[in-house]
Amino acid sequence: MRDITLGQFIAGNSLIHQCDPRTKIVIMIVYIAMVFFVESIPAFAIPFVFLIVSLLLSKIPVSYILKSLKPIRLLLIFMFILNLFFTTGKHEIFHIWKWSLTWEAIYQSFFITIRIVLLVTGASMLTLTTSPIKLTDGIERLMNPLRVFRFPAHELAMMMTIALRFIPTLIEESDKIMKAQLSRGADLESGNLFTRIKSMIPILIPLFVSSFRKADELATAMESRCYHGGDGRTRLHSLKFGKQDLFAGLMTLGFFGATLAVFIIW
Numbered sequence: 001m002r003d004i005t006l007g008q009f010i011a012g013n014s015l016i017h018q019c020d021p022r023t024k025i026v027i028m029i030v031y032i033a034m035v036f037f038v039e040s041i042p043a044f045a046i047p048f049v050f051l052i053v054s055l056l057l058s059k060i061p062v063s064y065i066l067k068s069l070k071p072i073r074l075l076l077i078f079m080f081i082l083n084l085f086f087t088t089g090k091h092e093i094f095h096i097w098k099w100s101l102t103w104e105a106i107y108q109s110f111f112i113t114i115r116i117v118l119l120v121t122g123a124s125m126l127t128l129t130t131s132p133i134k135l136t137d138g139i140e141r142l143m144n145p146l147r148v149f150r151f152p153a154h155e156l157a158m159m160m161t162i163a164l165r166f167i168p169t170l171i172e173e174s175d176k177i178m179k180a181q182l183s184r185g186a187d188l189e190s191g192n193l194f195t196r197i198k199s200m201i202p203i204l205i206p207l208f209v210s211s212f213r214k215a216d217e218l219a220t221a222m223e224s225r226c227y228h229g230g231d232g233r234t235r236l237h238s239l240k241f242g243k244q245d246l247f248a249g250l251m252t253l254g255f256f257g258a259t260l261a262v263f264i265i266w
Contacts, residue, residue, distance in 0.1 A: 016058035021138025
């Protein structure tokens with residue numbers, strides 16, 4: 001459970017940390033577009049190099065990025081096997097009853113797996129280098145033009161950030177509950193699949209109770225500090241674009257241009 005890095009923030013003074021949160025959010029959107037524009041495994045080298053360069057500039061330990069992949073390893077295995085069974089092709093390797101394994105199925109399985117890995121690691125990079133408060137301000141500022149249509153930009157940004165921020169808290173809480181249940185003699189690992197699912201009930205119920213209690217405490221704390229939404233709210237630190245944002249933007253445009261060129265030519 002502690003391997004989940006989504007929602008965690010590592011304080012630092014790197015070039016990526018200093019970037020405006022709006023810049024990083026836009027770069028993240030462009031990065032997602034880069035990953036989805038890629039239509040072949042060799043072309044994944046462009047977003048992969050972009051991710052490596054961003055990792056080096058952020059000075060985030062590689063172990064944190066690798067940890068972000070551990071919680072989804074079962075999903076990766078499931079997607080890989082699923083594509084092996086349901087992807088058809090012309091170049092058959094062997095045939096068993098009504099199912100045949102093809103080179104196209106293997107290629108597609110690796111293709112989908114690499115795409116998911118790049119998306120998850122990219123999302124982890126955003127949360128690891130951006131504090132929840134700055135992330136909230138960045139999302140709100142980007143959605144400010146929608147206020148013309150009475151869109152609740154501040155409220156939506158606040159809800160998204162609170163949900164993201166509480167992921168590590170709930171993970172820590174579930175870890176404590178699991179250890180408490182194990183110390184009382186609970187068996188959470190033996191038995192078949194249905195038995196293991198049933199054994200999770202003594203963990204899920206206290207976790208739900210704790211989540212509602214924390215939500216109530218948070219609401220009380222916000223009300224006691226006279227929080228009434230974004231109207232008239234001031235900020236201690238104003239968001240400003242700097243040279244690092246220009247550098248990050250130009251670097252992203254360069255990689256996106258290369259991806260787009262490969263997409264058109266390939």
